[in-house]
Amino acid sequence: MRRGCEEASDGCHGKFRGFGYRMTLARQSILDVLSRTSKHLSAEEIYHEVYKTHPTSGLATVYRTVELLVQIGLVNKFDFGDNRARYELEIGSEHKAHHHHLVCMNCRRVIDYTDFIEEEVELLSKTEKGLSKKYNFQIKKHIIQFYGLCDKCQ
Amino acid sequence: MRRGCEEASDGCHGKFRGFGYRMTLARQSILDVLSRTSKHLSAEEIYHEVYKTHPTSGLATVYRTVELLVQIGLVNKFDFGDNRARYELEIGSEHKAHHHHLVCMNCRRVIDYTDFIEEEVELLSKTEKGLSKKYNFQIKKHIIQFYGLCDKCQ
DNA sequence: TTAGTAGTGATAATCATTATCAATAAGGAG
DNA sequence: CTCCTTATTGATAATGATTATCACTACTAA
CATH class of the missing domain: 1.10.10.10 (Winged helix-like DNA-binding domain superfamily/Winged helix DNA-binding domain)
Structure with a gap:
């Protein structure tokens, strides 16, 4: 469904x-x-x-x-x-779960990945807490992107 | 100098x-x-x-x-x-050391932070290794940004 | 039904970025 | 130092994504 x-x-x-x-x-x-x-x-x-x-x-x-x-x-x-x-x-x-992106700097292909997301999000939320306090900044979203070359473009 | x-x-x-x-x-x-x-x-x-x-x-x-x-x-x-x-x-x-960014969604002010960078970079490099292998993707750079509201805009 | 207003399509306007092209200047050879 | 080749430049036109405008349509509440 x-x-x-x-x-x-x-x-x-x-x-x-x-x-x-x-x-x-x-x-x-x-x-x-x-x-x-x-x-x-x-x-x-x-x-x-x-x-x-x-x-x-x-x-x-x-x-x-x-x-x-x-x-x-x-x-x-x-x-x-x-x-x-x-x-x-x-x-x-x-189709979507929380994910981050791999962006090919050459062909601009974008790969969604969910691997390691747990650890990433865990660290991010720790970081968010610290930053919120230090800078009195209310965090709503984060973006993590890796840039590089995909298999076809290396 | x-x-x-x-x-x-x-x-x-x-x-x-x-x-x-x-x-x-x-x-x-x-x-x-x-x-x-x-x-x-x-x-x-x-x-x-x-x-x-x-x-x-x-x-x-x-x-x-x-x-x-x-x-x-x-x-x-x-x-x-x-x-x-x-x-x-x-x-x-x-002026610059490796840092990430806090971006205010309202006034568009950008704060550079270096706090927690060590842990972030450490996790990132672990993630990078895993992603590189799994997707055969050669990673060159990463971007981490937090979006939210700065102290003045809350 | 009707008044009030949110939403829409068409299109003009805006604005960041890119392409064009003749003129200029960097860097090597002599 | 001078000349030559060619990368680089300034001015400006062109491009292309996004936004604004405006008359018209369609909800919604009374």
Whole structure:
């Protein structure tokens, strides 16, 4: 059974309403696209995917929606160095668990890894505590990325 | 005594020549700016700084040089979510030691921290080894950033 | 039904970055 | 030191991702 935001009746809809936003067809289809893929899509790629089932949606709406989703915390925005923002569902989709990224500096391929995540997150949370106190900084998210060369590009 | 790339006679010059590049006044003044600051400057900010001592240098040259420096590995390029790339010297300047970043999601202020770096780097290098083997991925760099709210923005 | 307002599509505007190209200057050979 | 080759540069046009605008549509609550 697929999990994600396909059925707008679940958590996503509620989250939208909670923030005073409406759940619309456009937003739903964007969430669908994001929950169906395991890739890190750019706004334009999302637009093209959405087009297949909802061809009246415009690119501007994709930008607006995706930015909204980032604000709400349902979506994460990344920069992998290819001059465009890339988006992925925070969690909850069938494809995604908490992970970090390996980015190939040559072909720009991005690999999600979950190995060592436990230890990483454990250390991070310790670090977060220390930093929060020292800098009085309230930490919400972290990003860990490794840059290098993938097997094909070495 | 200042250390950095101010005197083009040192390592930077050599590194340039080694890659077949020339050390020019423009490049030198850009390195000077980067080695003198503790901030994370954008290309335009670098341009304005360079202007003070070398007003004939253009913005395009800053972009070109800074990109070159990133290729050579003398400079790191970051995205802190404010829609422009930011640059800082890898190491070797008086101001910089290996550090990670705290980024305020509200005011976009960036704090460098060196606390816990030892443990972080230690874990990272362990993780790197594992990932390298599993994905046959040759890791060159890592980025760790925490996002949240700084003291003033909470 | 209706008023009020959030959301949308189309498209123009913005702005960081890149490409172009003629002019200039670095560095080696003589 | 001078000349030659070619990397580098400045000015500026072009590109391309993202954002703003605006008239129109569609919810929602009363």
